[in-house]
Amino acid sequence: MKTIRRGVLASVAMLTAWMPPIWPAGGSSRAGEARAETITAVLEAEIVTLDPHYIGAYITRTFGYMVFDTLFAPDSEGNTKPQMVQSWTVSDDQLTWDFTLRDGLAFHDGAPVTGEDAVASLKRWSTRSALGGRLMKVAASLEATGAKSFRLQLKEPYGLVLDTLGTTSSPTPFIMPARIAATTPGSTQVSEIMGSGPFVYSRADHRPGDRMLLRRNAAYVPRPEPADFLAGGHVVKADALDIRVVPDGATAAAALQQGEIDYMQYAPFDLLPAMEKDRRLKVLNFAGAHMFTGHYRINTASPPFNDPAIRRVLLRLVNQEEVVAGLGLDSRYGQSCAAFFICGSPYESAAGTAPLKDPSIEAAAAALKATNYDGTPVVVMAASDLEAPRVASTILADRLARAGFKVDLQMTDWATLLARRTNRQGWSVYGVHALGLDLASPLTNSVINFNCTSAATAGFMCDERMVPLFDAFARAPTREAQREVAGQIQSIVYEQGLGIPFGQFAQPAAYRAVLSGVIPSAIPLFWNIEKK
Structure with missing residues (x-):
């Protein structure tokens, strides 16, 4: 569940004393990456569990959408659209579903995404998801049929095949390599975080309790359609996403106002009036789902x-x-x-x-x-x-x-x-x-x-x-x-x-006006964003 925090604004002096610099000091090569293309964000909580199938925590789902990818995804109208899938066919009796993956999909280690990866991931995910479990109960078989294809054979017609494969419900059906998914039961967390999504995770860039740096996946091939919630092209326009751990909402809000961070997922309710009047900031309200x-x-x-x-x-x-x-x-x-x-x-x-x-x-x-x-x-x-x-x-x-x-x-x-x-x-x-x-x-x-x-x-x-x-x-x-x-x-x-x-x-998000292209989503999404 989501924590709604209240508090009082820290003074600027306290903020300056508390907040470490955006990038570590020193002569390392990473220090030179502190430029406008880095987006710095504070999310609802620290990202602790990285296995996107293991638990239903919202913060793990947010991490999953940045580092992994899904076969289908909903657009802003709730319509399920293909994401990793290029095309699919359904037999006249609605029992045989054949899926073909699109070209250019690759994991962060360079290995191509295959039908076998999709099958192994779905099978592992379904052991942790009530929705996935329902689909597997009516499935006669799920198997790869080629390097980029797989088939779902049903025992009886099922009206939620695409909705299930594209669900946002957590845990979410993210795709990972078969060598990981097929050998790690859902009751055990995976030890290797290997996705094919628009951002790359590296343990070397993760300091638990402090920050996580996700780098743009330069090899990622987005869909050609414009971004539309979770559907369309996941085009990352920043070089990196710097996720900071700031437990106190008032402190994070002060950091946002002072330009130390660019985005906070949950703006404190009692600070919304001040944020709405601040021309340096934008408040993102939400509706419906x-x-x-x-x-x-x-x-x-x-x-x-x-x-x-x-x-x-x-x-x-x-x-x-x-x-x-x-x-x-x-x-x-x-x-x-x-x-x-x-x-x-x-x-x-x-x-x-x-x-x-x-x-x-x-x-x-x-x-x-x-x-x-x-x-x-x-x-x-x-x-x-x-x-x-x-x-x-x-x-x-x-x-x-x-x-x-x-x-x-x-x-x-x-x-x-x-x-x-x-x-x-x-x-x-x-x-x-x-x-x-x-x-x-x-x-x-x-x-x-x-x-x-x-x-x-x-x-x-x-x-x-x-x-x-x-x-x-x-x-x-x-x-x-x-x-x-x-x-x-x-x-x-x-x-x-x-x-x-x-x-x-709604619990609105807040971000600096230097960001444009922010997608209206209660799940923080960091593709399509440009930083002036």
Whole structure:
């Protein structure tokens, strides 16, 4: 989850004393590379895990898009477009898919990318991805058919083949050499980071806890189309990307204002007004799937919320406008959204949303009196080190108490909260948020996509009606058919009170006005950018 940090601006004197020079002093050859073609960035967190298949951390996905490449990728309209793939064919019965890679693809060690590399990478990735696992369940075989080609043979038609191969859901299907992917199980991190993407990683340029330098891949052959989100040509116009580790958001903002860095992924909310007035800076807002959506996750295995009637009271209680206002956001950056698969996505729906409209303490209190609630305490966990979950959980605790619940608000750090939520006892509800790109589909929505499985750690939910609907969604032949199934799933979620949204909001990026060509993306992308 993404940390929203607040703070006060460090003074210029403190900033000057704290910030090391952009490039190390000394007579090494690298010192001479400190020129305008180097973009210096501060991301949401330090990049610690480099294996792009191993975990679903957003920061690892960001690293993956810089160093690796994908077979397909979405454009800004959500359409899946070919990336490493040049062409593909589908048999009349929709069971045989043949793919051919485009010319010029090579790994950073110079080895050409082959069909065997694509097959080995997809097989490894699918052991870690719920979406990839679904595809493999309907696959009869996946094998290379030539130096630059491979074939996917299905047991039955599957409507999400291209969407799966081009998903942004993390972990993402990045391609790595077969010699690495085929010999390293997904449960073990790879020891060699070898991609074919537009930037090159070298351990010699990585100082954990301080910085990571990614160099432009001079041998990279981009697609000819203009860049369009993750689709199109990934043309890198800078010589290097210098990623700095600056844990404090206020310190990073001060560094941005003083020109010590060029880009920060998350601009602190309370500093946005000052940044918007600074002509040296630009603030990049996001909409739709590039916004975050917050949800209250509910423990359905333990009283009192093991009773769906009591869970449904929350539908009448949660006031999204109050939470968004509590985050200090105006209408440009935050909004109410009743659509479980987020507003602005292809699967936005009003199905089952009537109880979420016009929330009030009085309506919730009346609904609670009609249930069998016996005064069992509602244990609300609040992540003290994450601003949005903390604010959302604190507001919920107050409204629960005013509606007649007995409430036990417990502050804890996020790591402890994650450990506690795996237990069926000891907690009732907590707030959390995730990126809309990952929540927009039933198959990647982390609130419900582990429904009725042993991995259902976000509340142990199980509604057997949703199980065949997930399969129906995956097999639906058109977007319209998928939207219909998504609406049915949403209706069940709200009917059973399995997840309650608390608002949709953006956390803008900020960058120096000397940068142009920045792609509007909640996943930081550093191709197409020029630095004056």
